[in-house]
Amino acid sequence: MIARPKISRNEWKPAEIGAFEVGNFALLSCPGLGGPAGEPGFAPEPLPAWAAELCAAAATDDARGAPNHALVNAYDFDAEPRPFVFPHTDGPAYDDRTATLSCGADCVMTFSRRLAPEEVGVVAPSVACTVALRRRSLLVFSGAAYAAHTHAIDAAESDVVAGDCANADLAGVAVGDVLPRRGLRHSFTLRRAKPIPSK
Numbered sequence: 059m060i061a062r063p064k065i066s067r068n069e070w071k072p073a074e075i076g077a078f079e080v081g082n083f084a085l086l087s088c089p090g091l092g093g094p095a096g097e098p099g100f101a102p103e104p105l106p107a108w109a110a111e112l113c114a115a116a117a118t119d120d121a122r123g124a125p126n127h128a129l130v131n132a133y134d135f136d137a138e139p140r141p142f143v144f145p146h147t148d149g150p151a152y153d154d155r156t157a158t159l160s161c162g163a164d165c166v167m168t169f170s171r172r173l174a175p176e177e178v179g180v181v182a183p184s185v186a187c188t189v190a191l192r193r194r195s196l197l198v199f200s201g202a203a204y205a206a207h208t209h210a211i212d213a214a215e216s217d218v219v220a221g222d223c224a225n226a227d228l229a230g231v232a233v234g235d236v237l238p239r240r241g242l243r244h245s246f247t248l249r250r251a252k253p254i255p256s257k
């Protein structure tokens with residue numbers, strides 16, 4: 059798992075281009091650029107230039123190729139009810155690797171052990187680690203973090219950095235620090251969606 063604290067000006071450029079190309083960045087939310095991943099007959103669709111550039115930048119050393127799918131989520135942390143992301147895995151529609159670029163407000167993501175079907179409702183999922191999602195950071199998780207754990211953003215007014223924070227040094231935070239949730243956050247979730255045969 060990699061969680062980089064700050065992206066340099068040069069690396070940041072594609073996201074800035076995206077912001078200008080799409081216009082109303084503050085309220086932007088695009089479900090599934092690249093097509094309806096996971097649906098029967100899915101074949102990756104061309105991405106807008108800014109999203110393709112982001113995906114290429116996030117590809118790093120993955121031999122399977124660059125992400126071909128982008129999800130843009132908007133969170134208004136000043137709104138009620140407070141936005142949150144329920145614990146989930148990103149599932150089999152994608153290669154087991156997710157890259158998330160965070161922009162705007164900070165928050166914390168929680169990774170928990172994924173329960174086996176017979177454990178659901180019986181065993182409390184144990185937290186494996188938390189990750190501080192600082193603005194202008196890139197989180198990449200794959201393998202067991204992708205398939206054997208859920209990830210979630212709990213509803214909260216603020217986050218307190220805990221001892222299980224996996225990227226405290228990189229994110230420039232220390233145990234006990236309070237990260238207030240204020241204003242808007244946008245995330246760009248980049249994954250490689252698998253083609254699916256038609257039924």
Ligand SMILES: O=C(O)CCC(=O)C(=O)O
Nearest residue numbers: 129131143148158245247
């Ligand atoms: O916004 C984020 O950082 C996480 C979003 C997420 O988990 C998802 O869209 O599957």
